[in-house]
Amino acid sequence: xxxxxxxxxxxxxxxxxxxxxxxxxxxxxxxxxxxxxxxxxxxxxxxxxxxxxxxxxxxxxxxxxxxxxxxxxxxxxxxxxxxxxxxxxxxxxxxxxxxxxxxxxxxxxxxxxxxxxxxxxxxxxxxxxxxxxxxxxxxxxxxxxxxxxxxxxxxxxxxxxxxxxxxxxxxxxxxxxxxxxxxxxxxxxxxxxxxxxxxxxxxxxxxxxxxxxxxxxxxxxxxxxxxx
Numbered sequence: 001x002x003x004x005x006x007x008x009x010x011x012x013x014x015x016x017x018x019x020x021x022x023x024x025x026x027x028x029x030x031x032x033x034x035x036x037x038x039x040x041x042x043x044x045x046x047x048x049x050x051x052x053x054x055x056x057x058x059x060x061x062x063x064x065x066x067x068x069x070x071x072x073x074x075x076x077x078x079x080x081x082x083x084x085x086x087x088x089x090x091x092x093x094x095x096x097x098x099x100x101x102x103x104x105x106x107x108x109x110x111x112x113x114x115x116x117x118x119x120x121x122x123x124x125x126x127x128x129x130x131x132x133x134x135x136x137x138x139x140x141x142x143x144x145x146x147x148x149x150x151x152x153x154x155x156x157x158x159x160x161x162x163x164x165x166x167x168x169x170x171x172x173x174x175x176x177x178x179x180x181x182x183x184x185x186x187x188x189x190x191x192x193x194x195x196x197x198x199x200x201x202x203x204x205x206x207x208x209x210x211x212x213x214x215x216x217x218x219x220x221x222x223x224x225x226x227x228x
Contacts, residue, residue: 004061006043006061033211035063067085070113071088074120105200112169112207122181125175150187151208159185168207180199
């Protein structure tokens with residue numbers, strides 16, 4: 001029996017290997033490993049606003065990966081000085097891909113930046129620097145290292161079995177909640193850490209990084225939905 005094909009959106013960043021330093025479409029291998037451990041076959045999907053139907057025709061599900069901040073223009077805001085590393089071409093490609101995937105009811109797991117892309121695609125906006133709101137840096141204590149913090153999950157949600165501490169690395173969060181999304185997980189400081197659309201077969205977004213942790217259930221749920 002063929003494994004479900006799960007697309008993973010890629011970063012577009014300068015990268016170095018061997019004798020080369022070039023712009024590359026890349027993703028941390030933890031995403032690939034998590035999809036394949038859950039029984040899926042991973043396919044990397046670089047951001048591109050063209051050819052989306054051909055891409056989606058080939059896929060059974062999608063993971064929207066993490067990465068740098070979205071350009072504030074994508075949600076009608078002016079840039080805060082703390083917003084950095086924006087890539088408007090990636091924003092356009094991922095917003096177009098996600099919008100088309102949702103029209104098809106394709107199963108989607110949106111992670112960290114992907115969680116923010118999901119909210120913006122549904123008409124929501126973002127808080128550009130959470131420490132200004134919550135008064136601490138516990139969601140990203142050290143740049144380049146995951147922080148750990150507890151989350152409280154609505155037990156009636158699709159992700160109701162998730163428990164305990166999660167791995168986190170973000171300085172932004174949700175502002176206005178996107179249309180049709182339901183809050184389902186929160187950090188101890190009240191920051192929304194998970195959303196879902198209960199009208200879709202599987203549409204879940206989390207602000208933490210499940211690919212970096214040991215709890216594979218979100219990926220297992222995605223692959224199971226893709227299999228159906």
